[in-house]
Structure formats: C-alpha cells, structure tokens
Amino acid sequence: MKRTIFLLPILLCFACGGRPAAVDSNAQTNSGANSPTNAEILEKDKRELLEEQQRVKKDLEETQKKLDDASNSQKDLERKLQETNKSLKDTEKKVQETKRKVDMVQ
Numbered sequence: 001m002k003r004t005i006f007l008l009p010i011l012l013c014f015a016c017g018g019r020p021a022a023v024d025s026n027a028q029t030n031s032g033a034n035s036p037t038n039a040e041i042l043e044k045d046k047r048e049l050l051e052e053q054q055r056v057k058k059d060l061e062e063t064q065k066k067l068d069d070a071s072n073s074q075k076d077l078e079r080k081l082q083e084t085n086k087s088l089k090d091t092e093k094k095v096q097e098t099k100r101k102v103d104m105v106q
Contacts, residue, residue: 036044
C-alpha cells in the first residue's frame with residue numbers, strides 16, 4: 001500500500017506530460033498574456049518581408065542605374081576611341097603627303 005501511494009504522484013506526473021499540473025496551468029496563462037498570437041507573428045513577418053523586398057528592389061534599381069551609366073560611359077569611350085583612330089589615320093595621311101612634297105622639292 002505504501003508503494004502505491006509513493007508511485008501515484010510519479011504516475012500522474014507521466015500522465016500529464018512530465019510537468020506537474022501547477023506548472024502546466026501557469027505556462028498556459030503566462031503564454032496567453034505575454035506572447036503574441038500567430039496572426040500577430042505572421043503580420044510582423046509579413047511587414048519585415050515587405051520591408052526587405054522594398055530594400056532589395058531599391059538596391060536593384062540603384063545597381064541597374066549604375067550599370068546603365070557604366071554602359072553609357074563605355075559607349076562614349078568607344079566612340080572617342082574611334083574618333084581618335086580616325087584622327088590618327090588622317091594625320092598619317094597628312095604626314096605621307098608632306099613627305100612626298102618634301103621628296104619632290106629635293
């Protein structure tokens with residue numbers, strides 16, 4: 001009989017999931033009063049995701065603008081290079097003509 005009385009609280013403890021009833025009831029009341037609901041958590045997560053999406057979108061737009069600027073700059077440099085090459089060819093032709101004239105005079 002003494003053994004049964006001794007084992008009864010242990011068996012009841014296992015029956016309620018390993019926690020005494022007093023601790024379990026406190027956990028329920030405290031969790032309801034202090035912790036946010038699932039809807040609040042989801043709303044917060046949604047807000048954070050939208051903010052992150054806006055930041056990423058802004059970064060993408062800035063990166064695209066920088067890429068466009070770099071592309072335009074490259075096109076300008078290529079155009080200037082072509083103009084310089086044309087000018088160089090024109091100068092070479094003038095040098096050749098001048099050499100011919102000098103040769104003719106001598």
